[in-house]
Each structure stands twice: as C-alpha cells, then as structure tokens.
Amino acid sequence: MKKIAIIGSTGSIGTQTLDVVQQHPEQFSVEGLAAGSNVDLFVQQVNRFRPKRASIGTKQLAERVRPLIPADVELSYGDEGLIEVAAGTEADTVITAVVGSAGLPATLAAISEGKTVALANKETLVTAGHLVMALAKEKGVSILPVDSEHSAIFQCLNGENMGDVAGITLTASGGSFRDYTRDQLVDVTVEDALKHPNWSMGAKVTIDSATMVNKGLEVIEAHWLFGLEFERIGVLLHPESIVHSFVEYRDGSIIAQLGTPDMRVPIQYALSYPQRWTSASQRLSLAEVGKLHFREMSFERFPCLRLAFECGKIGGTAPTVFNAANEVAVARFLNRDISFLKIEYLIETVLSRHVALADPSLEAIKDADQWAREVAESL
Numbered sequence: 001m002k003k004i005a006i007i008g009s010t011g012s013i014g015t016q017t018l019d020v021v022q023q024h025p026e027q028f029s030v031e032g033l034a035a036g037s038n039v040d041l042f043v044q045q046v047n048r049f050r051p052k053r054a055s056i057g058t059k060q061l062a063e064r065v066r067p068l069i070p071a072d073v074e075l076s077y078g079d080e081g082l083i084e085v086a087a088g089t090e091a092d093t094v095i096t097a098v099v100g101s102a103g104l105p106a107t108l109a110a111i112s113e114g115k116t117v118a119l120a121n122k123e124t125l126v127t128a129g130h131l132v133m134a135l136a137k138e139k140g141v142s143i144l145p146v147d148s149e150h151s152a153i154f155q156c157l158n159g160e161n162m163g164d165v166a167g168i169t170l171t172a173s174g175g176s177f178r179d180y181t182r183d184q185l186v187d188v189t190v191e192d193a194l195k196h197p198n199w200s201m202g203a204k205v206t207i208d209s210a211t212m213v214n215k216g217l218e219v220i221e222a223h224w225l226f227g228l229e230f231e232r233i234g235v236l237l238h239p240e241s242i243v244h245s246f247v248e249y250r251d252g253s254i255i256a257q258l259g260t261p262d263m264r265v266p267i268q269y270a271l272s273y274p275q276r277w278t279s280a281s282q283r284l285s286l287a288e289v290g291k292l293h294f295r296e297m298s299f300e301r302f303p304c305l306r307l308a309f310e311c312g313k314i315g316g317t318a319p320t321v322f323n324a325a326n327e328v329a330v331a332r333f334l335n336r337d338i339s340f341l342k343i344e345y346l347i348e349t350v351l352s353r354h355v356a357l358a359d360p361s362l363e364a365i366k367d368a369d370q371w372a373r374e375v376a377e378s379l
C-alpha cells in the first residue's frame with residue numbers, strides 16, 4: 001500500500017488525485033491533506049479519507065474546521081502547516097498540487113525527509129530548479145512528473161538511453177485564444193480566458209495556457225526534470241491535446257504518448273510507476289479522431305514563450321523572476337485590475353529591470369521572488 005500526502009487537495013489536481021485514490025482504494029492510505037481556503041471541501045475530504053495530519057490556510061479557518069473533523073486528526077495551518085503535511089507524516093509520496101512558488105518550501109521539506117515527489121506544482125521547479133534537483137539527488141529522491149507533457153516524455157523515455165535522445169517536443173493546445181490575432185487580444189475578458197478548449201483546470205494554469213506562459217514554465221520544468229539543454233527542447237502547437245508530447249531519437253524514430261485529455265491518467269501513472277493500473281478514463285479512438293493537427297509555434301504571437309526560453313537559458317534568478325512576475329500579473333488580471341495583454345507587459349518590464357544572479361542560494365531566490373512581486377504590483 002502506498003502512503004500519500006497531498007498538498008493542494010481541494011484544487012483541480014488535488015481532487016483528481018483523490019479520484020484516483022477512490023478508484024484504487026486498496027492501493028492507498030492517505031496520511032496528509034493540505035488546502036488553502038475551501039473549508040467545505042476540505043472538511044469533506046478529511047472526514048472521507050481520515051488523514052493523520054491536515055492543514056488549512058489560516059488560523060481562523062483552522063478554528064472553523066476543528067470541530068468538524070475527527071479529534072484525532074492533527075490540524076495545523078499556514079505555511080508551517082503545509083510543510084508539516086508535506087514532511088511530517090509517514091507518507092512515502094507527496095503530491096505537490098498547490099499553485100505557485102508558495103509550494104517551494106514544502107517541496108524542499110518533503111525531499112529533505114526522503115519522500116518521493118509526484119510533482120504537479122511546476123512553479124517550484126521553475127523558481128528553484130537547481131536547488132530542488134540537487135537536494136533530490138543528495139537524498140536519493142525521485143521526482144515523478146504529473147504535468148501531462150512531462151508524464152508523456154517520461155513514458156517515452158522509459159528504458160531508453162538519454163544519450164540517444166536528439167530532442168523532446170512539448171505540445172501546446174494554444175489555449176483559449178489560440179486563433180486570435182494580437183489585435184483581437186486587446187479587450188478579451190477574464191471569462192473568455194478561463195475557457196480552455198481541452199482541459200478543465202484551475203484558474204491560474206488556464207490563464208497561463210492562454211498567454212503561453214504555461215508552455216514556457218513547462219520548457220524550464222522539462223530542462224530540470226530530464227537534464228536537457230534548452231536547444232533540445234521544442235514546442236509545437238497541437239490543437240487537439242491528444243499527443244501529449246514526444247521524444248525524437250538520434251536514429252530518427254519519434255516516440256509519442258497519446259490519450260484523451262484527462263489528468264487522472266498522468267496523476268495515476270506518477271502514483272503507480274513503474275506499474276500501470278487500469279483506469280476509468282475514457283479510451284482514445286484514433287479512428288473517431290480521424291486527423292491530428294500540428295503547427296509551428298510563433299514567438300511573435302506568443303512572446304511569453306520567447307521570454308521563458310530566454311530566462312531559462314540565462315538561468316540563475318531569471319526564471320524565478322519570470323515566474324513571480326507572472327503570478328502577480330495573472331492574479332491582477334483575474335481581479336480585473338489589468339487587461340490580458342498587460343500580463344506579458346508586466347513580465348517583460350519586470351525582467352528588463354532585473355540583473356540575474358547566477359547559482360542563487362535559497363535566500364537569494366526568495367529575495368528575487370519578493371522583489372519581482374513588488375515591482376509587478378507597482379506597475
């Protein structure tokens with residue numbers, strides 16, 4: 001039986017992880033659950049899965065939750081609570097399903113305790129990839145991808161020699177505004193931006209898909225997960241989101257992973273690896289699909305992808321700042337404080353004021369993250 005803890009249990013990835021648990025109850029014991037502010041769902045989850053430890057966003061929320069959950073569940077709150085759930089249970093695997101670089105301290109704490117990480121929280125790896133990967137190596141900890149593209153690449157690499165890899169290609173749906181011109185983006189609404197064509201996801205990642213920041217974060221995530229230089233990572237527009245990504249080998253063979261767009265498949269694979277289990281997800285019929293489409297990606301149409309490649313190549317604190325500026329910009333867009341195109345303006349402006357620091361310590365990462373947030377708020 002696998003012992004798991006989920007940080008971000010009430011979100012899109014968190015709830016789908018618990019779906020996988022419910023489909024395979026004999027395989028799992030849930031040791032820890034952590035959430036932010038969704039008290040009702042959190043209380044239901046704690047009563048249903050009976051973790052030994054649980055945590056919610058604030059002290060006030062914890063006081064509301066306490067009488068509603070079993071007395072033997074250890075309840076904490078805030079950043080410390082998140083770390084306790086990630087690192088302070090008997091779980092052997094932690095699913096990092098919180099959104100944003102807020103997940104970094106808890107992820108580092110889980111790795112320090114030798115726990116396998118099933119990583120959905122890509123911002124963590126973008127913010128401090130060198131620290132996360134170095135600690136994982138030191139502790140002998142596996143970081144297993146949950147993100148659909150990275151799970152695809154992981155599956156396509158299975159058993160192959162990394163020296164034979166010519167390159168990897170991440171597919172991109174194009175997001176909510178795939179076929180819009182730049183002019184048409186001027187007055188798009190939050191509601192429109194939240195309508196992803198293929199995936200049902202949390203608000204932040206859905207906006208990131210529309211700006212192509214998501215693919216930029218994923219390029220940097222792939223660099224760290226698979227140890228590939230940026231020149232060997234490509235992006236291709238694929239409107240159907242059926243080919244989840246692919247690897248090209250030096251003999252010209254391309255191995256791709258395909259499936260319906262359903263995150264429960266990559267979530268389950270991260271938890272069942274190296275086994276495969278049956279899944280309730282809808283089967284893919286290529287005969288019914290008929291045709292699949294692929295297009296070159298345009299940096300002019302999606303400048304945030306160009307910025308992400310540039311930051312990835314610069315390294316150090318550049319990706320940290322890219323991520324933090326984006327987090328603030330997306331929050332401001334969702335709050336209707338700025339327009340859609342101002343997201344890329346904010347990111348580019350913050351980056352233009354940043355001098356990247358090479359090989360930053362955790363302290364320097366935190367400072368750069370904080371600095372970028374302050375500048376992005378002030379613009």
Ligand SMILES: NC(=O)C1=CN([C@@H]2O[C@H](COP(=O)(O)OP(=O)(O)OC[C@H]3O[C@@H](n4cnc5c(N)ncnc54)[C@H](OP(=O)(O)O)[C@@H]3O)[C@@H](O)[C@H]2O)C=CC1
Binds near residue numbers: 035039099121263
């Ligand atoms: N959704 C998807 O299909 C995919 C998501 N990802 C990545 O997975 C991560 C999660 O995405 P998604 O599930 O969509 O996001 P959601 O917004 O749906 O969920 C985020 C979760 O994190 C919790 N949370 C947020 N901040 C904190 C905090 N400071 N302390 C404790 N809990 C917190 C939220 O709690 P609450 O709701 O209770 O406030 C919620 O449970 C992101 O990094 C995203 O990029 C990657 C691939 C696909």
Ligand SMILES: CC(=O)[C@@H](O)[C@H](O)COP(=O)(O)O
Binds near residue numbers: 147175205
């Ligand atoms: C489901 C998933 O992995 C998302 O991160 C996905 O990548 C979003 O799709 P696009 O970024 O391709 O629009």
Ligand SMILES: [Mn+2]
Binds near residue numbers: 147148149218
């Ligand atoms: Mn993805």
